[in-house]
Amino acid sequence: MDLSNEKISIVISQGSLEGIYPGLIMANGARAEGMEANLFFTFFGLDAIHRKRQEHIKVATVGNPALHVPTWAGGLPGVSSAMTHVMEHKMEKLEIPSIPEFVELISDTGAGLYACKASVDLFGLDMDDFIEGVDDVITVGEFYEMAFGGHIVFT
């Protein structure tokens, strides 16, 4: 099946490990199929492209029933870091790249990386706060123009 005329725009709106990876996997997979792919980072999803924060993304251990850790325990100091460590170790074994490496890989595939202007303003950020591969800070209107004619996935 030739998907090279297809386009997908993926919004990453969460800043937890499990909130970021699915969008990255989908964007990378879309490029591998020859599709045009753009990634839009909004709200806490901006951490995935934040120079200082992207190396410190953690698993959400509170309010995450499928993790099977009681909410009271998930909130104890160090639990989120420990769970993240376990998850990262498992991922490393499966050769799943870390978030910084994955974002760089996706940029190398030719996918676009964009930051949401409203969130950038809200958090008082600018382009200097983001890693090199980020193409631009754009408005929601510019996002729709870019996404027009393709699919939009919100994560």
Add this chain to the structure above:
Amino acid sequence: MPTITIAEADVELNDDGFFEVPEQWTEEMVPALALTEGIQELTEDHWTVIRFMRKEYFEKGTGPTVRVLGKTSGVTVKELYKLFPKGPGKVAARMAGIPKPRGCI
């Protein structure tokens, strides 16, 4: 399952253009396969990737994904997408006569 003739040999392809029988592939078929993928000029890097795909397939039972190619074939991810704009793993697998690589990353 269509049977087509490439470089004077009959080969069986699946509906997505992948070889059903990797053993039916020969290097002589690559220029014709490249043209069907819209690749006009075959470079040494194309050959590096194609040979690497086959080697990995016969060693591991599946061809490499783009990330694995970028890490181990000697051709970078950026370069891979220039060589195979419609998807390096997928297109190179068709040109190398192997099934579509199975891997999510």
